[in-house]
Amino acid sequence: MKLFSGTSNQPLAQKIAEYMNHPLGESEIRRFSDGEISARINESIRGADVFIIQSTNPPSDNLIEFLMMVDAASRASAKRVTAVIPYFGYARQDRKDQPRVSLSAKLVANLISTAGANRILTLDLHSPSIQGFFDIPFDHLYSFVTFADFIKKEVAVDPVVVAPDIGSVKRARAYANRLNTDLALVDKRRTGPNHIQSVTLIGNVKDRDVILFDDIIDTAGTLCAAADLVKNEGAHSILAACTHPILSGNAIERISESSISKLYVSDTVFLPEEKRIDKIQVVTTAALFGEAILRIHNEKSISSLFDT
Numbered sequence: 001m002k003l004f005s006g007t008s009n010q011p012l013a014q015k016i017a018e019y020m021n022h023p024l025g026e027s028e029i030r031r032f033s034d035g036e037i038s039a040r041i042n043e044s045i046r047g048a049d050v051f052i053i054q055s056t057n058p059p060s061d062n063l064i065e066f067l068m069m070v071d072a073a074s075r076a077s078a079k080r081v082t083a084v085i086p087y088f089g090y091a092r093q094d095r096k097d098q099p100r101v102s103l104s105a106k107l108v109a110n111l112i113s114t115a116g117a118n119r120i121l122t123l124d125l126h127s128p129s130i131q132g133f134f135d136i137p138f139d140h141l142y143s144f145v146t147f148a149d150f151i152k153k154e155v156a157v158d159p160v161v162v163a164p165d166i167g168s169v170k171r172a173r174a175y176a177n178r179l180n181t182d183l184a185l186v187d188k189r190r191t192g193p194n195h196i197q198s199v200t201l202i203g204n205v206k207d208r209d210v211i212l213f214d215d216i217i218d219t220a221g222t223l224c225a226a227a228d229l230v231k232n233e234g235a236h237s238i239l240a241a242c243t244h245p246i247l248s249g250n251a252i253e254r255i256s257e258s259s260i261s262k263l264y265v266s267d268t269v270f271l272p273e274e275k276r277i278d279k280i281q282v283v284t285t286a287a288l289f290g291e292a293i294l295r296i297h298n299e300k301s302i303s304s305l306f307d308t
Contacts, residue, residue: 001297002045002078006054006069008062009270012086013053015286020294029065037061039068041076049297050078051121053289056089056108057246057269063089063108067115074116082296083117084289086268087244091126092216109133121292123268123285124171124215124243139302141292143243143266144178146285150241150264151179155209157236160184162205162212164226172213179211186226199225206234217242217265220251224258231259244268247275255279 004025005013017024026042050073054066066083073081093104105127112120113136120134123141131138159181163172165188176183184203210230217223227238238259245265247255252275255263265271266285276282288305295302 002043002048002050003293004041004050004052004069004073006052006062006065008055008057008065009053009086009268011270012055012267012284012286012289015267015284016053016290016293019286019290027069029069037065037068039065039072041069041072044076045073046077047079049080049082051082051084051293051297053084053086055087055269056085057087057244058089063111067111070112070115070117080118081116082119082121082293083112084293085120085122086266086285086289088122088125088130091130094127094130105130106133119296121289121296123266123288126167126215139292139296141285141288141302142174142306143241143285143288144175145306146266146283146288147241147264148175148178150281150283151175151211151239154239154262155179155211155237157207157209159209159211160203160205162186162203162210162226162230164188164212164214164222168214171215175211175213181211184210184230186229188222188225199229201229201233205230207236210235210238212238212240212260214240214242216244216246217251217263218246219249220247220254220258224254224260227259235259237261240264242266245271245275245280247271252277 002025003017004027007029028040028042030038052069056063070081090104090108119137121139124143161172161176162184163169164186173183187200239262240260241264243266263280264283267282292302
């Protein structure tokens with residue numbers, strides 16, 4: 001088995017390697033003066049079971065770099081190349097909701113397969129249907145096993161899980177079942193990308209501890225609007241958890257000024273120090289990915305990781 005990491009999230013890759021007690025392989029990413037990227041694997045991987053760890057969050061260089069590493073491993077006669085993608089970028093563009101738009105999630109899936117990946121491992125896809133874009137084995141991990149223990153320690157007063165929008169209902173229901181509590185829903189209306197027109201609460205949160213769950217925080221508009229809504233509806237306290245902290249634009253400012261008391265995020269996307277405010281606590285997914293990689297290598301079940 002060989003582990004390699006791109007440059008988008010090397011701290012997570014190092015933690016995964018430490019959990020597995022297996023060193024990261026030697027690879028090299030170079031950037032030429034004109035901006036072109038070159039990827040090279042600096043050790044023999046002929047006949048090896050190769051795992052390449054790289055989140056494909058913006059900038060797009062992360063995706064290109066990842067494709068080049070997969071291509072390099074495939075051309076170096078690796079026995080199998082598994083693409084370990086903690087955050088699958090472009091996942092929100094998974095359908096044609098307007099005329100003449102790109103189906104970018106499908107395009108990215110085609111690129112990864114064409115580059116030479118034999119298997120995919122990722123966490124909390126924005127839309128699980130993206131798995132159908134691939135014709136190779138696909139392992140989909142769920143973050144609730146990472147967040148659940150932290151959440152249980154924080155909530156005490158008749159907790160209720162709230163889905164911040166319609167798209168997150170299924171995920172929120174899974175968390176509610178895991179925590180053995182009720183589910184509420186925020187109905188959100190948009191006027192365009194990153195612009196919210198109105199929000200309406202469906203369910204009861206009065207005098208209860210609220211737990212907001214979502215897969216991606218981009219500008220934080222949806223999450224903060226939901227938090228302010230449940231606060232106005234009489235919530236006792238508001239906790240939030242999110243798998244992929246993109247945190248673009250003025251997201252940090254919004255979270256700081258919101259009704260959220262604490263926000264748990266995973267380390268699938270590298271969070272620089274300037275974004276690590278007191279309200280945000282980073283929870284590592286290294287053990288989850290490390291265990292999944294070991295099970296793939298040893299041809300063991302992945303689904304048993306989520307047995308309750």
